[in-house]
Amino acid sequence: MKSLAELAAIREKMQGKVVLREGSGDIRVVVGMATCGIAAGARPVLSAFVEEINNRDLAGKVTVSQTGCIGICQFEPVVEIYEADKEKVTYVKMTPDKAKEVIEKHIIGGKVIDEYTVSNI
Amino acid sequence: MKELSLNILDIAQNSIKAGADTISVILTETQDTLTICITDNGCGMKPDFLEAVTNPFTTTRTTRKVGLGIPLFKLAAEQTDGSLTITSKHESDFPVDHGTVVTAVFRTQHMDFTPLGDIASTLTILIQGSPDIHWIYTHTTPWGDVSLDTQELKAVLGDVPLDTFEVIAWISEYIKEQYSVFNK
Numbered sequence: 001m002k003s004l005a006e007l008a009a010i011r012e013k014m015q016g017k018v019v020l021r022e023g024s025g026d027i028r029v030v031v032g033m034a035t036c037g038i039a040a041g042a043r044p045v046l047s048a049f050v051e052e053i054n055n056r057d058l059a060g061k062v063t064v065s066q067t068g069c070i071g072i073c074q075f076e077p078v079v080e081i082y083e084a085d086k087e088k089v090t091y092v093k094m095t096p097d098k099a100k101e102v103i104e105k106h107i108i109g110g111k112v113i114d115e116y117t118v119s120n121i
Numbered sequence: 122m123k124e125l126s127l128n129i130l131d132i133a134q135n136s137i138k139a140g141a142d143t144i145s146v147i148l149t150e151t152q153d154t155l156t157i158c159i160t161d162n163g164c165g166m167k168p169d170f171l172e173a174v175t176n177p178f179t180t181t182r183t184t185r186k187v188g189l190g191i192p193l194f195k196l197a198a199e200q201t202d203g204s205l206t207i208t209s210k211h212e213s214d215f216p217v218d219h220g221t222v223v224t225a226v227f228r229t230q231h232m233d234f235t236p237l238g239d240i241a242s243t244l245t246i247l248i249q250g251s252p253d254i255h256w257i258y259t260h261t262t263p264w265g266d267v268s269l270d271t272q273e274l275k276a277v278l279g280d281v282p283l284d285t286f287e288v289i290a291w292i293s294e295y296i297k298e299q300y301s302v303f304n305k
Contacts, residue, residue, distance in 0.1 A: 002295040007277045010288060014281045033250070035190040038131045039122055043242055050249060054286035066250040068134070 026061050027107055028082040029053075033066040036073035041095070045077045048096035052103045062107060075118060081106065090118040124238025125157065125227070128194045130246060132159050132223055135190065137251050138181070139163025139221065145257035146244075148237075152263060154203075155227045155237070162220040165211040174207060194225055201231035241296040244269065245289050252283035258296075265303030269296060 031037070031046045049064050070078050075092035079102070082088055089112050091102060098116055105111050114120055122128050129146060136144045141161035149156045166174060173179040175195050180188025195205040203226040212219040227234055240260070248256055248271060260267040269292065271283060278288065 002291060002298050004273070004277050007274060007288070007291060010285075010291060011278050011281045014285055014287060015279075033130070033134060033246075035131050035188070035193065038127050039189075039193075043127065043130060043239075043246060046246055047242055050286065050289065054290075059286060064249070066246070068138070 026084060027063075029062060029064045029107075030067050030080045030082065031064065032068070032070045032076060032078040032080075034069035036069055037076045037078065040073075040076035042077040044096045045079065045094045045099050048099040049079075049103070052100050056103065056108065058103070058107065072118065075121065078118075091116045092118045092121060122193055122197065122235065125155075125197060125235050126238040126240040126243040128190075128197055128225075128235075129157065129159065129240070130243040131190045132194055133243075133247055136161035136163050136221065137247075137254065139165070141220065141254065143255040143257070144247075145259075147257075148260040150229070150260070150262040153228060153230045155229050155234075157225045157227070159223045160220065161222075162218075165215065165219040165221055166209040167211045167213070171207060171209045175205070191223070194223070197235050198225040198227055200233040201228040203227045203231075241293045241300075244296060245293045248292060249284045249289050262303065265299075267296065267299040 029049050031042055031049065033042055033046065046064065046066065053059055053062050053064060070080070072078060072092065077094040079091045079094050079099070080088055081091070081102070089106070091098070091113070094116070102113060102116070105113050122131070133144060133146065136159065139161060141163035144159070144161045147158045147160070149158070170179070175191050177189055177192045191205075191207070198205045205223070205225045207221065207223050209221040210219045244256070244258055254271075256269070256271040258267070258269040274283065274288070274292070281288065283289075
């Protein structure tokens with residue numbers, strides 16, 4: 001069984017890393033989590049982003065946050081990617097698989113996946 | 122909504138937006154009922170807004186004139202012959218003890234009962250999104266209980282944030298393990 005002692009071990013392990021996270025947030029992934037987003041499947045999309053960002057060791061560079069209704073409910077789940085000095089990219093009709101692809105090609109590779117963006121609808 | 126845990130995620134967003142610093146999600150189950158009670162100490166609603174809040178054309182959102190969160194939750198309860206009630210105290214009238222309580226009762230044996238689904242995902246997403254809020258979760262059933270209190274976790278974690286991936290992953294497993302003990 002999971003115990004609080006395990007959590008204490010995580011604390012020991014993480015304490016050094018916390019400092020590294022201070023300057024984080026070069027790239028911001030924002031997932032729409034209003035009723036429309038949740039009903040359309042935003043929860044597994046958000047989980048996929050959080051998980052994959054950790055798997056690829058991007059936590060220091062990429063933050064994942066949640067927002068309310070972005071205003072294009074028919075295209076939910078909607079994900080916005082903000083990057084300093086770049087134009088915001090809005091991905092629509094997202095799935096956990098597409099989320100992994102966005103991390104691979106856009107966040108790591110630096111190339112926007114045009115076919116998933118709102119401008120391509 | 123395919124799972125009640127998605128409704129919970131949705132309704133709790135209202136509590137977050139109301140500026141609550143403590144939100145509790147309390148599930149109480151009997152042999153044939155499930156009561157979901159979401160309580161917050163946010164700004165609350167004024168009586169006229171409260172009265173209109175189950176109407177889909179009442180919303181705080183600015184992008185659209187409809188709000189379906191509470192109507193959908195109400196529908197999910199009523200389609201099982203259950204009910205939804207909301208009580209609220211607005212901060213202008215109750216400067217100290219303001220907040221909102223949303224209570225939904227479901228008949229679990231009813232054909233149209235929506236399963237709870239992935240509550241661990243709902244909780245981790247809520248905590249990841251608002252790590253500064255004090256989250257309390259309990260699910261009491263005749264077969265066993267599940268609970269989580271982020272204040273207790275914070276006491277152990279010290280200055281390691283709750284939204285650290287390792288912590289979120291631990292919370293998810295912690296919840297799932299508690300359920301696995303008595304899962305029917």
